């Protein structure tokens with residue numbers, strides 16, 4: 001008992017420091033509340049996360065005004081009380097700010113909930129959606145977006161900000177064991193989201209291997225990260241989009257959001273790992289939207305040591321390419337009949353969005369999707385997860 005006391009005191013101190021409400025969220029990033037003991041931890045093939053394990057994890061939910069319900073569609077990372085980071089493809093079929101609700105501090109979520117979120121969860125509106133100006137839906141290039149939160153969300157119990165890499169960090173180091181988290185499908189054709197936040201350990205995979213013929217056959221860009229296992233089995237899936245890929249920084253002793261869940265072929269298939277938008281190549285873009293100071297606050301504190309300038313990101317190559325038809329389940333079972341009441345602060349219109357590319361899905365496929373959607377009332381924005389094999393792709397056209 002006596003021996004345990006110092007530990008208990010330390011714990012209470014730690015929790016009271018971490019859990020203290022802070023309306024501005026300008027404390028250190030990457031603080032966690034609780035976590036599963038690591039090691040066996042092994043989304044698809046993951047485990048339930050404990051509450052507060054990933055305090056920056058946000059649930060982006062599609063809101064339907066005719067029945068007042070909200071449906072989880074994507075994950076996101078809280079950067080500060082005003083901004084969260086997610087994937088651009090989440091907004092392809094739902095681009096209006098009043099289509100969305102944001103849930104913070106959650107572990108359990110109810111799909112189709114019509115009750116307001118109760119503390120410690122916080123529910124917020126979207127003020128603005130900023131998709132990357134060069135987002136290409138058919139290829140998932142630059143699949144990154146920022147969402148402005150209104151009113152601002154306070155950090156506190158189970159809500160905190162995630163860390164972005166430092167400028168000098170460079171692309172995520174490979175190999176490295178990292179973590180993904182989300183409420184996405186527990187298996188490829190589950191067609192329903194997980195009620196409890198899942199977490200899974202995944203390995204970062206060499207981009208050249210991930211890009212090779214037997215794998216993604218040329219679809220991978222230098223701005224991506226690949227994570228998973230050669231044999232599949234553990235992966236992100238539909239509904240995990242926009243959520244964080246997190247790697248431990250051993251110097252700062254915390255997790256850094258190095259990627260955003262973007263796409264994959266199926267889920268947890270062999271040689272079809274999850275593909276992520278790396279955050280590091282987009283630090284300047286993020287700074288240009290949320291401000292350099294805000295970005296700086298969301299980056300790991302830089303210990304004073306001689307810094308060599310990080311090498312610039314390789315410019316993305318613009319090779320002609322025939323894309324796969326995406327499995328966007330974009331048939332909306334509950335089209336919004338009337339615009340819902342505007343958020344307390346009138347939102348500004350979202351930035352113009354790249355035109356949606358036509359889906360090359362057969363009638364039968366669409367019918368099947370419709371049936372599945374109606375069965376599971378599944379909202380679909382979830383993911384650029386594709387069903388077709390990349391090996392069916394015609395050879396890439398060589399640049400002459």
Ligand SMILES: *[C@@H]1O[C@H](CO)[C@@H](O)[C@H](O)[C@H]1NC(C)=O
Pocket residue numbers: 017018020022023024025026027028
């Ligand atoms: C809370 O916010 C203040 C600034 O308003 C900051 O100085 C302080 O470090 C923050 N506290 C915590 C616990 O993060």
Ligand SMILES: *[C@@H]1O[C@H](CO)[C@@H](O)[C@H](O)[C@H]1NC(C)=O
Pocket residue numbers: 207208211217218219220221222223317319396
């Ligand atoms: C992947 O392969 C394609 C086609 O060869 C190439 O254009 C692209 O740059 C490669 N990606 C990376 C990250 O090297």
